[in-house]
Amino acid sequence: MAGDRTVTDEVVDSLRGSADPRLRELLTGLVRHLHAFAREARLTQQEWERAIGFLTATGQACTDTRQEFILLSDVLGLSMLVETINNRQGPGATESTVLGPFHMTESPVRELGANIDLVGGGEPCVVSGRVLSRDGGPLPGAVVDVWQADGNGFYDVQQPGVQPAGNGRGLFTADDEGRFWFRTCVPSPYPIPTDGPVGGLLRATGRHPYRPAHVHFIASAEGHAPVTTHIFVAGSDYLDSDAVFAVKPRLVANFAPVDDPSAARDFGVANPFRHARFDLVLERA
Structure with missing residues (x-):
């Protein structure tokens, strides 16, 4: 016994x-x-x-x-720990971070330059960059999966009667030079859902539920390892106390203010707007 x-x-x-x-x-x-x-x-x-x-x-x-x-x-930090154990990028490669709980539905295929903000109300923004190999070469045809909360901090799956399905989401194919760009709104900090058991755990331990403003990405290309990452908005609240421990300094980007009517017309956004530029750099598989 x-x-x-x-x-x-x-x-x-x-x-x-x-x-x-x-x-x-x-x-x-x-x-x-x-x-x-x-x-x-x-x-x-x-x-x-x-x-x-x-x-x-x-x-x-x-x-x-x-x-x-x-x-x-x-x-509990377990997602971030598993991500770190399994994704040790070499110098210059884009760092990975957690998938998060809202990659629950397929992103709709969209043309480069499309607007993923279907409801409006947030500060207009352009996000652009390139998908590159770690040796600096462009990756034409790379696939960039994007998802984010709306200007009020909610994902489409959280508000099925308010937001249309696919709001804040897009599946883009980089051009012949590895370039991608799309229109959206500037993301805002938001609380993770607190109406369930996890919210009760946070309250019991005296922790806040907030995440800093960010856009999610999964970038993939033939012959390269995909990367799951975020881009965080520089200056956002909670960068130093993310509820899911996912912030890395190299993933913080400047969403620069632009007051240029000509540039706004070229991008198809209202003036003034914000413009975030960054590259997604992949390891060879």
Whole structure:
């Protein structure tokens, strides 16, 4: 019969028959760490039951357009840790960061220069740049997947009766020189959803739920490793206290004010506007 100090070994022994060595390795490590935590913290029955209830509620909060478990992973820093372990870019390559919980639907294919802000109301903005290999060469035909919140800090999937599907999203193909550009609104800081179990966890630990202003990107090109990243707005609130720990200094970009009617006409935006320029640099696969 298992005792307090032998149950761990018995569980680990029960995993030895797994035909998948990686699964066996992962479960063995998980069991040992979980059991060590329970012993170290002297976990009570009531605390264990509350934890099970929290995880159950987290699963129940997930829908086709909401992923509460990713949100939980984000606020515990686990998403950022896994991203860092698995994506160590070489010098000059664009740094990766978390996917986030709102890449829940496919971005609509759009032409270069299209406006992804379908509702208006935010400060007009142009985002432009190139997709490059780390050796500096352009990557024609690279695919750039973009998604962001609207000017009020909400994603389309959060407001299905207010925002049209695909608002703030676009799937662009870079031109023959690797260039991409699109019109949008300047993103604003926003709180992650707090009406579920993760919000309760933040309140219980005295943490704020806010993220600094940013635009999400996934860039991919043949022969290169894709990168999942953000571009953060320089000067935004919460750059030093992102609720999901995703800010990296090299991912902060200047959304420069432009007061030039001629440039505004060329881009098809109202004057004045903001213009963010940056490149997405990929590692060879």
